[in-house]
Amino acid sequence: MREEGLGKVTMRRIATALDTGPGSLYVYVRDTEDLHAQILDTLLAPVPAGVPKTGPWRDRLKALLSDYGRVLHTHPTIARMALSTQPSGPNSMAVADAILGLLAEGGVSDQVAAWGLDLLLLYPTAIAVEHGSSTSLKAEGMAELAAQVAVADPARYPNVARVGDALLSGDGASRSAWAFDVLLDGILAVRSPSA
């Protein structure tokens, strides 16, 4: 049934792919949101098993988050949904459980891990949505930003001018790896929420 979704995943597209009319899907799903949620959960099935069983917890956690990000990255429409709704379903739950387990292994308290989980999942999801818009547009925006930075009036924007090209340095992969390190360092350093 819900096998392919690399392009835009819409009700009508799936309906016509199934040789039926729109509205027929509403027997199986309540909503477009629900449709996306069900697809995401099936896409997530192989993720928890793919994480290495040995090695430092931190490396395993980063591998898990990268895999999660990769899934969303290839399905931007689904990523958009994952951002607005807490993913539910057995496989999403398995991913969450694995993350909590690895954080516990790293000595993170349950309270911090509970809130950290959301933060850790939010990053790859947001990145996937960010890259969702066509790549050409992204490159164009980058070029525009580069031009703006280069031209930035040092009097009005002293810090932008000083930092300069560093703002544009690095590709997606190295930035993601760095971001996971920031998040994990932050989670290890932060004090427990006083909820």
Place this chain on the structure above:
Amino acid sequence: MREEGLGKVTMRRIATALDTGPGSLYVYVRDTEDLHAQILDTLLAPVPAGVPKTGPWRDRLKALLSDYGRVLHTHPTIARMALSTQPSGPNSMAVADAILGLLAEGGVSDQVAAWGLDLLLLYPTAIAVEHGSSTSLKAEGMAELAAQVAVADPARYPNVARVGDALLSGDGASRSAWAFDVLLDGILAVRSPSA
């Protein structure tokens, strides 16, 4: 011109509000994306000035990021755009400059600040998009999640079961404040990117 946008901000809606046909906006904007970008930049105008001029850099930075988040929070359609495109325009630039300045004040290296800027802006943007879907849906999703956590099979999901209610604890404001602390602690702790 572009004054109100608390609901859904669409080409057609603005066009009819301006007593003209759709397509007429294309004289002023290239795209829906461009429209949103221009609106965001005007919304951001008062933000940099609103940050307190005295006090610890960290508190001022958190105040700035909160203000940025508040703007996006009241305009979810715009937030969606801000997630997919690097905000451009003079006021976005001023916000970026202020953040870089505060990080420098905190002793963060330019290299780290450059990458940290993106990460710091990503969080409030993603949260704004997340809250974009109608509040009732969010509450429903929460209830569903609560049910799932409560019912979680401790054999299959041992960590979810153990952490339990902590996953659902805290409101948006306290979670956001905590997340900013994680990000800042992480940025202060992380090693410089080896770009």
Place this chain on the structure above:
DNA sequence: ACCTGAACACCGTTCAAGT
């Protein structure tokens, strides 16, 4: 020359009407 809105190609969702 410049603005415009009809037209095109899409959406999600509902619900009367068929099987």
Place this chain on the structure above:
DNA sequence: ACCTGAACACCGTTCAAGT
């Protein structure tokens, strides 16, 4: 009883035709 697709209410974008 159950599935369906015509119909409704929206979108963004283009471009021929008017001013």
